[in-house]
Amino acid sequence: MNSHSNSQQAHLQQQQVYSPIVLTSTHRQDVQEKYQFSYEIGSGTYGMVYKADDKKRPTNKVAVKKFRSTKEGEGLSLTAYREIGLLKELSNENIIKLLDVCLNPKDKLLYLIFDYAEFDLFGIIKYHRENQSHFSDVTIKSLIWQVLNGMHYLHSNWVIHRDLKPSNILVMGEGKEVGTVKIGDFGLARIFQSPLKPLNENGVVVTIWYRSPELLLGSKHYTRAVDIWAIGCIFAELITTKPLFPGKEKDPKIPSLFQDDQVDKIVKVLGKPTLEMWPDVKHLPEWKRISNMEPYPNTLAKCVGIDEKSNAYDLLSKMILYDPSKRITASEALDHPYFKEQPLPMANAFAKSPIPYPHRLPINKKKREFDD
């Protein structure tokens, strides 16, 4: 290739990278003009979540996620805006609908507007744990089937969630979708930050309980298998109502990212990973740290309290598998005999309406004004 075509190509590449993104008027709208804020319902890594009404369709409740500003002077990259635009295109019965994107001219913050879901698995599991009651088999199966169905859709569209946990698994509380699972927060981890840090810059704790062993051992590559591991952990948690691997997070001031206690919790349930079961583990940066550990037997069935010969155990053990390349995929899991035997999964996971769990409350138990 001659130098002329080389420079032309470089110019073209530059155009591709720096072509201006056209922010439509919908993006630049004042959120308070479009949405009537009720109160704050929670906060997480990225900012606060509010319950609100869509002023044009007041019967429609929405959840508005207000993103914290990034460091002084640092806006969101064009790539981030483009990716958010792509998330708006995603649509499946088991993922939460991103309805609108607002760049608020007043505070210059980004707001994402989602369908409102009355419940999430964090609250629902907590309710059962505190009441010492258990989920029925049909509820567990319906919840896991729907999570896998939403995840299969995301994975087929090249979206890896990366931060799946009970508070991100929402459940609709009313209307024709009552009892339906909606996966929330998908795509955000990649756009905004890596969830590898135990504590983010704003001091919000990021849970490591659902983190896969390959990430814990230092892999920098996110694959679909990290989401399957998290779903496996949530499956076990639904059965027992207790987290399967509740590791203690390390003090973030300690420089190493290696989470000893989290790894320890996993090894004590699944046994020590061997090169036979996971040949590629030897390439992971932190492999040395576990290669000298004592061997343990695999006690997963006992820890979860299910029969080793059951289909439920077979599926669970294929999700919570050390080697990510051998871990079951979402599409294979949906085809597993567990979902073909009675009771069959249902669209309303709770098989009754209204769903008998406490509704979301304002986080300060009193109405909070949007701007205070």
Ligand SMILES: Nc1ncnc2c1ncn2[C@@H]1O[C@H](COP(=O)(O)OP(=O)(O)OP(=O)(O)O)[C@@H](O)[C@H]1O
């Ligand atoms: N669409 C929604 N409808 C109703 N509640 C929601 C919706 N999206 C999120 N929430 C709730 O708002 C709260 C805060 O959510 P958020 O996703 O910001 O944080 P998180 O999941 O607790 O933590 P992280 O940000 O680290 O993932 C959670 O209780 C979550 O269930």
